[in-house]
Amino acid sequence: MYGNAYIxxxxxxxHSIIADEDPIKLxxxxxxxxxxxxxxxxxxxxxxxxxxxxxxxxxxxxxxxxGSLPEGTWITxxxxxxxxxxxxxKVQDEVGHAQLLYSAAETLGKSREDMTNDLINGKSKxxxxxxxxxxxxxxxxxxxxxxxxGAIVNQLANSKGSYGPxxxxxxxxxxxxxxxxxxxxxxxxxxxxxxxxxxxxxxxALHRWWEPIMHFFxxxxxxxxxxxxxxxxxxxxxxxxxxxxxxxxxxxxxxxDLGLTLPDPNLRKNExxxxxxxxxxxxxxxxQVINGNGPCNKERLAVRRMAExxxxxxxxxxMNQGAMYVSPLS
Amino acid sequence: MEFTQKHVLGLKELLYKMADDQLILxxxxxxxTGLGPMLEEDISFSSMAxxxxxxxxxxxxxxxxxxxxDPDTVAFTRNDNQFHCSQFVELPIGGYDFSLVRHFFFDxxxxxxxxxxxxxxxxxxxMVAKKFKGEIKYHxxxxxxxxxxxxxxxxxxxxxxxxxxxxxxxxxxxxxxPGEYExxxxxxxxxxxxxxxxxxxxAKVVPLLESFGYTVPxxxxxxxxxxxxxxxxxxxxxxxxxxxxxxxxxxxxxDW
Amino acid sequence: MIIQSLDPRISRARLxxxxxxxxxxxxxxxxxxxxxxxxxxxxxxxxxxSLHAPNPEMAILFxxxxxxxxxxxxxxxxxKTSDVFVTDYEDADIFETxxxxxxxxxxxxxxxDRINAYKARLNP
Ligand SMILES: [Fe+2]
Ligand SMILES: [Fe+2]
Ligand SMILES: [Fe+2]
Numbered sequence: 001m002y003g004n005a006y007i008x009x010x011x012x013x014x015h016s017i018i019a020d021e022d023p024i025k026l027x028x029x030x031x032x033x034x035x036x037x038x039x040x041x042x043x044x045x046x047x048x049x050x051x052x053x054x055x056x057x058x059x060x061x062x063x064x065x066x067g068s069l070p071e072g073t074w075i076t077x078x079x080x081x082x083x084x085x086x087x088x089x090k091v092q093d094e095v096g097h098a099q100l101l102y103s104a105a106e107t108l109g110k111s112r113e114d115m116t117n118d119l120i121n122g123k124s125k126x127x128x129x130x131x132x133x134x135x136x137x138x139x140x141x142x143x144x145x146x147x148x149x150g151a152i153v154n155q156l157a158n159s160k161g162s163y164g165p166x167x168x169x170x171x172x173x174x175x176x177x178x179x180x181x182x183x184x185x186x187x188x189x190x191x192x193x194x195x196x197x198x199x200x201x202x203x204x205a206l207h208r209w210w211e212p213i214m215h216f217f218x219x220x221x222x223x224x225x226x227x228x229x230x231x232x233x234x235x236x237x238x239x240x241x242x243x244x245x246x247x248x249x250x251x252x253x254x255x256x257d258l259g260l261t262l263p264d265p266n267l268r269k270n271e272x273x274x275x276x277x278x279x280x281x282x283x284x285x286x287x288q289v290i291n292g293n294g295p296c297n298k299e300r301l302a303v304r305r306m307a308e309x310x311x312x313x314x315x316x317x318x319m320n321q322g323a324m325y326v327s328p329l330s
Numbered sequence: 331m332e333f334t335q336k337h338v339l340g341l342k343e344l345l346y347k348m349a350d351d352q353l354i355l356x357x358x359x360x361x362x363t364g365l366g367p368m369l370e371e372d373i374s375f376s377s378m379a380x381x382x383x384x385x386x387x388x389x390x391x392x393x394x395x396x397x398x399x400d401p402d403t404v405a406f407t408r409n410d411n412q413f414h415c416s417q418f419v420e421l422p423i424g425g426y427d428f429s430l431v432r433h434f435f436f437d438x439x440x441x442x443x444x445x446x447x448x449x450x451x452x453x454x455x456x457m458v459a460k461k462f463k464g465e466i467k468y469h470x471x472x473x474x475x476x477x478x479x480x481x482x483x484x485x486x487x488x489x490x491x492x493x494x495x496x497x498x499x500x501x502x503x504x505x506x507x508p509g510e511y512e513x514x515x516x517x518x519x520x521x522x523x524x525x526x527x528x529x530x531x532x533a534k535v536v537p538l539l540e541s542f543g544y545t546v547p548x549x550x551x552x553x554x555x556x557x558x559x560x561x562x563x564x565x566x567x568x569x570x571x572x573x574x575x576x577x578x579x580x581x582x583x584x585d586w
Numbered sequence: 587m588i589i590q591s592l593d594p595r596i597s598r599a600r601l602x603x604x605x606x607x608x609x610x611x612x613x614x615x616x617x618x619x620x621x622x623x624x625x626x627x628x629x630x631x632x633x634x635x636s637l638h639a640p641n642p643e644m645a646i647l648f649x650x651x652x653x654x655x656x657x658x659x660x661x662x663x664x665x666k667t668s669d670v671f672v673t674d675y676e677d678a679d680i681f682e683t684x685x686x687x688x689x690x691x692x693x694x695x696x697x698x699d700r701i702n703a704y705k706a707r708l709n710p
Pocket of ligand 1: 064093094097151173177
């Protein structure tokens, strides 16, 4: 979703994935990636590489634009100048991220219009977490801190991937995300160290968000030859579980440090293995949410449809008949 | 020249109405964030809304130096009848036609107001006016280009914008509702006054709109929407204020 | 059905979840421009990315906020992507400089050996 959490590794055999690719071109392509070189838009690439990249970057773009909605819930209600300005700037950044990512995906040959249509028709997927409501101000704080933290774990890994335009977009995105993370943390700290009402509010929000956050990184991947190839092509930069581990290791201590609790009695670090142990979240719920049946999926897509619809007359008026569309350079 | 009490009152009145205009319009325009007509414009419009709120903060800080409460208290605890914004800025965002026309009318007024204030005798305000010159220049540049391109964009967009101009000209004139201390402000060299501002604004926006192909209603035939500066507002303001203060009021003593 | 949202902006829009399809037609989001930013006088403009815009004037408006809303900038260029002529990565070998092109590099000129040898010959 955010990068590689939802690449579909369907267990196809290596053979069927690359069967009809030119072996010489494929070897060159793989050698380039193995050498740490980047692939650029007009380069030859295996069909599967293009397909998975488009899917991955597009879903990431959708997650950014849909991701602006739950926090947008609080834009008109952010308490005070400081929070108001920061929240606006943060949500604005997320819209900017969608812009950057859609452009990166476009270099692979899918237009922004097609991507948007696939989103609003429910054909494309996006991150599960944005299908949950943000009923209190503290929810927006938890989103800004922990969802963005999760996103950063994914995005940092993916910025070392093999496709040039995606890496470049992620570089800019990661720089902005560090502001989001700081803003979110600051916001949570104010609530957690504030009055009893504030503390209760942030504690409740944290409990609400914990399962979606655990879901965020995707289900444990089954190892398959397909996923091995995607790793070799530097499309998938780590397993879902390893990303989840990175996140837990970095943020659970910070959460506990604030005296906040998490709704998983089994959550602990295994000092021997160094790994975090936890109760496996309900993956059936995840599947439901990803496939359109989360608490807010319908609203999110309806809002996107409305936004496109409301802007249509503006775009129609501005359209330049002589325009020549080519995909962005890089 | 020494400021008399009337000068200070006039200055505060001026700062309050400016700050309230920016605060309320900034809040309104922020509603487009994430919902704009295209991603790129969404980002631009959001930046301008942020600028407005930032500018209102700077003005509330000046008020604080003049003895008023801190900006958060002043901005987020008053009721509608204590607000001095014009009625124009408090209306809901409507469609992009209304939002753009309001942006065009208001930001040109604001640009000229700040231009006039760049040499006010009240130094701190002059500094604020200079500080935001670049921001506001971008705003009017943005507004002008949109108004022009939408005039050229065919009958639908031309018609919508022309209609919005017609419908909102009186509301825009409400921006220039004179305050109680106009003559004191002028005499002290604090501000050239709302009448002067309105004339300069008309001299700017009317030819500009006409050059794009729009027609502009006559001032003589248009009733300005007055009252906002005196705390008389439409029914749209109080719900917005309730929204802005919703979180604060959960726990008024808390630090957010 | 009108959507009742937690987001007051959405509730205010009285959004009917059936009323609009929002489908985009081809090129409804315009063509693309490439953006070049100059951060400081005296430096080169650098390519920073691309964006969609209906015309160059708006491309500048959008580029200013999408690519320059943080940090410093003094100048911007936007160019229609379709107007940029580019080389092929397949032709990257045209940039290869062979060993025999050393004569273009300052390191190829090492006169001190010769001068020292000359001096040694003069004063044995
Ligand atoms: Fe983001
Ligand atoms: Fe973010
Ligand atoms: Fe402005």
